[in-house]
Amino acid sequence: MKQLILGNEAVARGLYEAGCSFVSSYPGTPSTEITEAVAKYKEVYAEWAPNEKVALEAAFGASLAGRRSFCGMKHVGLNVAADPLFTISYTGVNAGLVIGVADDAGMHSSQNEQDSRHYARASKIPMLEPSDSAEALEFAKLAYELSEQFDTPVLLKMCTRVSHSQSVVETGERKEIIKEYEKNIPKYVMMPGNAKKRHPVVEARTRALVEYAETAPINRVEPGKDHKMGIITSSTSYQYVKEVCGDTYPVLKLGMIWPMPEQKIIDFAASVEQLVIVEELEGFIESHCRDLGLACVGKSNFSNIDELMPLTVAAQLSKPWEVGVKLDAAIPTRPPVMCAGCPHRGLFYTLKKNKLTVLGDIGCYTLGAVAPLAAVDTVICMGASVSGLHGFSKSQNGAMDGKTVAVIGDSTFMHSGITGLVNMAYNESCGTVIIVDNSITGMTGHQQNPTTGFNLKGDPCAKIDLETLCKAVGIRRVRVIDPYNLKECEAVIKEELAANEPSVIISRRPCALLKYVKHKAPLEVKEDKCIGCKACMKIGCPAISIVGGKAKVDATLCVGCGVCEQLCKVGALGAKEA
Numbered sequence: 201m202k203q204l205i206l207g208n209e210a211v212a213r214g215l216y217e218a219g220c221s222f223v224s225s226y227p228g229t230p231s232t233e234i235t236e237a238v239a240k241y242k243e244v245y246a247e248w249a250p251n252e253k254v255a256l257e258a259a260f261g262a263s264l265a266g267r268r269s270f271c272g273m274k275h276v277g278l279n280v281a282a283d284p285l286f287t288i289s290y291t292g293v294n295a296g297l298v299i300g301v302a303d304d305a306g307m308h309s310s311q312n313e314q315d316s317r318h319y320a321r322a323s324k325i326p327m328l329e330p331s332d333s334a335e336a337l338e339f340a341k342l343a344y345e346l347s348e349q350f351d352t353p354v355l356l357k358m359c360t361r362v363s364h365s366q367s368v369v370e371t372g373e374r375k376e377i378i379k380e381y382e383k384n385i386p387k388y389v390m391m392p393g394n395a396k397k398r399h400p401v402v403e404a405r406t407r408a409l410v411e412y413a414e415t416a417p418i419n420r421v422e423p424g425k426d427h428k429m430g431i432i433t434s435s436t437s438y439q440y441v442k443e444v445c446g447d448t449y450p451v452l453k454l455g456m457i458w459p460m461p462e463q464k465i466i467d468f469a470a471s472v473e474q475l476v477i478v479e480e481l482e483g484f485i486e487s488h489c490r491d492l493g494l495a496c497v498g499k500s501n502f503s504n505i506d507e508l509m510p511l512t513v514a515a516q517l518s519k520p521w522e523v524g525v526k527l528d529a530a531i532p533t534r535p536p537v538m539c540a541g542c543p544h545r546g547l548f549y550t551l552k553k554n555k556l557t558v559l560g561d562i563g564c565y566t567l568g569a570v571a572p573l574a575a576v577d578t579v580i581c582m583g584a585s586v587s588g589l590h591g592f593s594k595s596q597n598g599a600m601d602g603k604t605v606a607v608i609g610d611s612t613f614m615h616s617g618i619t620g621l622v623n624m625a626y627n628e629s630c631g632t633v634i635i636v637d638n639s640i641t642g643m644t645g646h647q648q649n650p651t652t653g654f655n656l657k658g659d660p661c662a663k664i665d666l667e668t669l670c671k672a673v674g675i676r677r678v679r680v681i682d683p684y685n686l687k688e689c690e691a692v693i694k695e696e697l698a699a700n701e702p703s704v705i706i707s708r709r710p711c712a713l714l715k716y717v718k719h720k721a722p723l724e725v726k727e728d729k730c731i732g733c734k735a736c737m738k739i740g741c742p743a744i745s746i747v748g749g750k751a752k753v754d755a756t757l758c759v760g761c762g763v764c765e766q767l768c769k770v771g772a773l774g775a776k777e778a
Contacts, residue, residue, distance in 0.1 A: 214340025583616025
C-alpha cells in the first residue's frame with residue numbers, strides 16, 4: 201500500500217517491517233517521531249530511556265538476546281552514546297542493531313551543527329543516509345540485513361529536511377527475526393586481551409564493506425547529458441541537485457556514506473571533466489575523494505555553515521533558478537518565546553530582577569535567555585548547568601557567592617544532571633540548583649520521562665521523586681516552590697543563596713499546554729487604571745501587548761496564570777468582573 205508519510209514515520213515503518221522488537225531512545229528534534237511512531241506497533245516494545253547512553257546499551261542488550269533492536273537520537277545525543285558506540289563496534293552484534301541519528305544543519309533546534317558522518321568513520325561503523333521517506337523505509341530494513349551480514353551495528357543518518365518532509369512510500373509485511381543467545385566471552389568481553397583480537401576483525405569488516413559499497417544498489421550512478429561536470433552527493437543535497445539540474449549532469453548518489461566505494465568513485469570521476477561534491481556541513485565526501493587522489497570542487501564553493509538550499513546549489517552550479525515572488529515589505533523577525541502561561545516565566549523574571557548569574561541548560565527554559573527576560577548566561581549541553589555551577593563555585597574559593605544559580609529541567613536532570621549534583625555534594629561545593637519541573641519533556645513535544653509517572657505508551661509506571669532523590673545524593677536543603685507565586689519565588693531563592701551549603705529548589709508547575717491542566721479565566725485590563733508603564737511587558741508574555749499606550753490582553757492566549765497581575769502596581773490587571 202502506498203502512503204504519504206514523514207521520513208521519521210517511514211523509518212519506524214521500516215523497523216516494524218524488518219522485525220525489530222526492541223526500541224530504546226531519548227527524544228531529540230529532529231529524531232523524536234521515529235520512536236513515537238514505532239511505539240504504535242504492538243509487536244514492538246518501545247521506551248524512552250533517561251539518556252542516549254542508556255538507550256544504546258539497552259538496545260545492545262536486546263541484540264545480544266537475539267532480538268533486532270533500535271535506538272534513536274539527535275546528533276548531539278550521539279556524543280552521549282559515544283562510549284558504548286565505539287566498543288560495540290568491536291564486539292559486533294547478535295541480532296541486528298540499528299542506531300538512528302538525526303543531524304540538524306541550520307540548527308533549527310540545536311546548539312551546534314556537528315556532522316555525524318565523522319562518528320561513522322571514527323567508530324568504523326557503516327552508515328546509511330536516505331534522501332526521502334521511501335529510502336528511509338528501505339534503508340532501515342537494509343540496515344538490519346547489513347548488521348547481521350557483517351556483524352556490526354549500523355548507523356542510519358537522518359537530517360531535519362528528510363525527517364520532517366513527506367514523500368510516498370510503499371509499505372510491506374512484517375517478518376519476525378529471532379536469534380539464539382550464545383555465550384562468547386572473547387567476542388563480548390572487551391578486556392584488553394580480547395579487544396586486541398577484535399580490532400583486526402573490525403578492520404577486515406571495513407574492507408569487506410568497501411567491497412560491498414562498490415556494487416551496492418544504494419550507491420548508484422544516474423546518467424546525465426553533459427559530462428563537463430559530474431556531481432557526487434547524498435541525502436537532502438541530492439534532492440537539491442536533482443531539483444536544480446534534473447538530468448543535465450551525471451550524478452553519483454551515495455546511499456552508504458561510510459565506508460564509501462573507491463573504484464566506483466574513481467571510475468565516475470574519470471567519466472566527467474570536472475568533479476563537484478555537493479554536501480551539507482563538512483567536506484566529508486570531498487575528503488574521501490581527495491584521499492583517492494582526485495581533483496574536485498567542494499567546500500570552496502559550498503559552505504560548511506548552515507543547510508544548503510536549491511538557490512545556493514543553483515548559484516554555485518551556474519544554473520538559472522526562479523526564486524518566486526518577492527515581497528515589498530520586510531517581514532519582521534519573530535524570535536521564539538515561552539508560551540502564554542509557561543511556568544518558567546515567573547521564575548526567570550525573578551532571577552533577572554535579582555541580577556543573578558544563571559547557568560542554563562537544554563530545554564524550553566533555554567528561552568529564558570531571550571529578551572525581555574534575558575536571564576540566562578550560559579547554555580552548553582545536557583546537564584552542564586549543574587556541573588558548571590560546581591566549577592564556578594570552586595573557582596571562587598568554594599564559597600557561596602549569593603548570586604549564581606544553575607537551572608535545569610526535570611527531564612534534563614534525569615538525563616545528565618544527577619551526576620553533576622552528586623559531584624556538588626561529594627566535593628562539597630556551595631551553590632543552588634533550580635530544577636524547573638513542568639511534569640513533561642516539553643521542547644521536543646511532550647514526551648514522558650522518569651519523573652512523570654507514565655511510560656512512552658502512556659501507561660502508569662514508577663515515578664522518580666525528585667525531592668527524595670536529591671536528598672539521597674547528599675543535598676540536605678531541598679525546597680519546592682510555585683513559579684506563579686513571585687513573592688514565594690524570590691523569598692526562597694534569597695534564602696537558599698544565603699545558605700553556606702549546596703541546595704536544590706524545585707520550581708514545580710505543569711506545562712500550560714498539557715491537556716489535563718485546567719486554566720483560570722483570562723485576565724483583562726481595566727483601561728481606566730492602566731497608566732501605560734509597561735511593567736507587565738517585562739515578562740515577555742505573548743498574550744500581552746500595548747495598544748494605544750495601554751496594555752491589552754489577548755483572551756485567546758491568556759491562561760489566567762496571574763504573573764502579570766503581580767507586576768501591576770496600579771491594579772489594572774485582574775480577572776474579568778462578573
